[in-house]
Amino acid sequence: IDFLRSEKRTVQNYGIKFANQTYTDDILRNWVGSRDPDNPKNAQKFVIKYDPWDISEIYFLDPTSGIYFPIQCNAQLEHITYWENEQIARKQKQENRGVVNESSIFEGLHEMREQEASATKKTRSARRSQQRRMDSQQFSVKNTRMASQQNEKEPTTDELEDEGPLIPLPGARVARLPEKINHE
Numbered sequence: 001i002d003f004l005r006s007e008k009r010t011v012q013n014y015g016i017k018f019a020n021q022t023y024t025d026d027i028l029r030n031w032v033g034s035r036d037p038d039n040p041k042n043a044q045k046f047v048i049k050y051d052p053w054d055i056s057e058i059y060f061l062d063p064t065s066g067i068y069f070p071i072q073c074n075a076q077l078e079h080i081t082y083w084e085n086e087q088i089a090r091k092q093k094q095e096n097r098g099v100v101n102e103s104s105i106f107e108g109l110h111e112m113r114e115q116e117a118s119a120t121k122k123t124r125s126a127r128r129s130q131q132r133r134m135d136s137q138q139f140s141v142k143n144t145r146m147a148s149q150q151n152e153k154e155p156t157t158d159e160l161e162d163e164g165p166l167i168p169l170p171g172a173r174v175a176r177l178p179e180k181i182n183h184e
Helices: 026-031 080-095 102-120 126-140 141-151
Strands: 005-009 016-018 021-022 046-051 053-061 068-072
Touching: 005 016, 016 046, 016 053, 021 053, 021 102, 026 068, 053 141, 080 102, 102 126
Parallel strands: none
Antiparallel strands: 005 046, 016 021, 046 053, 053 068
């Protein structure tokens, strides 16, 4: 998570606003309305990290503990990349559709995916775009974290049973133990 892109955001009553989306979690309650220690007139800005391949979740750095906490998007977005989000917002502004918010992004994403699905049959670039989205979904930090949490389990006693003496691999150098020394 340390190597992900970062931005600074304030924590409001509704949560954190990032990329036209709102993110909330109970961990943010302690920081609502907090003031900057260096300049008490300004609100305190906190470090958030995000995976550009999947912005359905951001990571909030708790300044007291130094731990990153995953914060989910309120809109319960399916997988969406940062670039898709920006492209949809740009298109909606160009078409003067009004305010760009979570619901308009969701509608734009649905439209984009439908167009992409129909174009996939026709063009190579659309197939590449669809493959990039599938790859980004598979390798996003969120999905990797979820998979590692599911794989973490305690080993069973069957897995810990002794399988007998260790036999060295062919060609391996084995240290010889000194023979008993007789002091007669």
